[in-house]
Amino acid sequence: MGGATRRRGDELIAAIHQAVLAELEEVGLAKLSMEGVARRAATAKTSLYRRWTSPEEILLDAIVAAFPREEVSASGDDLRGDLVRALQLLLDWGRHPTARAVQAILLERGRYPELADALFSRVFDPAGGRFTATVLHHYAALGEIDSRVITPVVADIGEALTLKYLADTGTEPSVEYLESIVDQAVLPAVGLSPPGTSRAAGPGRPS
Amino acid sequence: MGGATRRRGDELIAAIHQAVLAELEEVGLAKLSMEGVARRAATAKTSLYRRWTSPEEILLDAIVAAFPREEVSASGDDLRGDLVRALQLLLDWGRHPTARAVQAILLERGRYPELADALFSRVFDPAGGRFTATVLHHYAALGEIDSRVITPVVADIGEALTLKYLADTGTEPSVEYLESIVDQAVLPAVGLSPPGTSRAAGPGRPS
Numbered sequence: 001m002g003g004a005t006r007r008r009g010d011e012l013i014a015a016i017h018q019a020v021l022a023e024l025e026e027v028g029l030a031k032l033s034m035e036g037v038a039r040r041a042a043t044a045k046t047s048l049y050r051r052w053t054s055p056e057e058i059l060l061d062a063i064v065a066a067f068p069r070e071e072v073s074a075s076g077d078d079l080r081g082d083l084v085r086a087l088q089l090l091l092d093w094g095r096h097p098t099a100r101a102v103q104a105i106l107l108e109r110g111r112y113p114e115l116a117d118a119l120f121s122r123v124f125d126p127a128g129g130r131f132t133a134t135v136l137h138h139y140a141a142l143g144e145i146d147s148r149v150i151t152p153v154v155a156d157i158g159e160a161l162t163l164k165y166l167a168d169t170g171t172e173p174s175v176e177y178l179e180s181i182v183d184q185a186v187l188p189a190v191g192l193s194p195p196g197t198s199r200a201a202g203p204g205r206p207s
Numbered sequence: 208m209g210g211a212t213r214r215r216g217d218e219l220i221a222a223i224h225q226a227v228l229a230e231l232e233e234v235g236l237a238k239l240s241m242e243g244v245a246r247r248a249a250t251a252k253t254s255l256y257r258r259w260t261s262p263e264e265i266l267l268d269a270i271v272a273a274f275p276r277e278e279v280s281a282s283g284d285d286l287r288g289d290l291v292r293a294l295q296l297l298l299d300w301g302r303h304p305t306a307r308a309v310q311a312i313l314l315e316r317g318r319y320p321e322l323a324d325a326l327f328s329r330v331f332d333p334a335g336g337r338f339t340a341t342v343l344h345h346y347a348a349l350g351e352i353d354s355r356v357i358t359p360v361v362a363d364i365g366e367a368l369t370l371k372y373l374a375d376t377g378t379e380p381s382v383e384y385l386e387s388i389v390d391q392a393v394l395p396a397v398g399l400s401p402p403g404t405s406r407a408a409g410p411g412r413p414s
Binding site for chain 1: 313316317320323356358359360361363364366367368370371372374375377384387388391392395396398
């Protein structure tokens with residue numbers, strides 16, 4: 001079945017994922033269509049409908065496929081380094097076209113609330129709490145930090161500061177800035193004081 | 208000079224500010240023009256050129272005019288309450304049309320770097336560091352907190368978490384959430400521990 005040049009399986013899916021992202025970039029969320037995606041992926045609409053019911057479903061699939069899984073060092077002896085690496089993973093992901101798709105969905109969540117909800121229930125939540133939260137929970141499980149301090153606010157600190165830097169400056173923060181975020185904001189919030197201050201020395205205070 | 212219905216002074220400027228924001232909303236930054244603003248404000252282009260050299264100048268002026276000045280309680284005895292109020296001021300400002308204009312400028316800063324730079328040099332920086340930073344510096348001047356801990360990262364924590372909540376949920380955080388941001392992220396970063404934890408109790412630990 002199919003000619004010699006017919007793409008199948010993973011290759012076709014990757015082409016369709018790429019097509020839906022390019023289509024979103026060009027026409028926007030409101031005008032996303034099965035026709036447009038099919039044309040751009042050079043495939044038949046029927047082959048899209050075999051797997052997905054709408055262009056939004058294809059978009060979510062593309063986002064899921066590209067979303068990073070946190071890599072937490074198994075040793076559990078480098079909380080600071082693991083937090084910095086989690087924020088670097090966030091920056092890596094920010095360079096992928098799906099990050100812009102996520103931004104588009106969140107900016108228009110007033111108009112497409114189900115799509116935004118699906119983003120959380122299918123992408124962010126299964127990914128284990130998004131970047132630094134995964135690291136913090138890992139070290140809480142090891143008894144290194146008190147799990148009660150990992151509130152929704154605390155789980156968001158590193159990401160919020162990294163994303164605000166990106167939004168304010170239009171450029172990625174340096175590793176040194178990520179280290180400052182970890183030392184001056186994330187670690188104090190979990191009961192570890194930033195280095196170089198003389199107040200509120202916590203039990204695991206570095207330096 | 209001028210007819211009976213001719214608007215002058217502040218009234219005309221307010222109408223022109225409103226016009227530039229409405230025009231931005233409708234046509235976007237790339238197509239903003241003196242013609243469009245003049246037509247929408249029902250005034251002559253010449254009257255715009257008397258005061259401004261470009262539509263971007265009018266836009267910056269409109270943003271400056273609406274930007275809030277932080278209100279820090281002079282008594283200096285309610286750091287937590289002042290921080291929460293600073294974040295509420297940020298939310299109040301977020302409801303104003305100029306907040307969307309700021310977002311538009313920052314999103315397109317790759318294309319209009321001078322405009323984004325002017326936003327910082329003329330709006331954010333003269334406003335004294337934007338919301339919680341003003342409060343933190345006020346209490347540092349009173350000797351309540353160590354001024355060395357008010358780094359760029361620490362000055363951004365409250366705003367970053369508030370803006371991320373807005374971006375993630377599309378709704379404004381409650382006062383309780385703002386209090387959590389202050390208790391669990393901002394206060395620990397300046398050497399004061401969040402309430403309800405047993406780690407790293409700082410000198411000014413609440414509760």
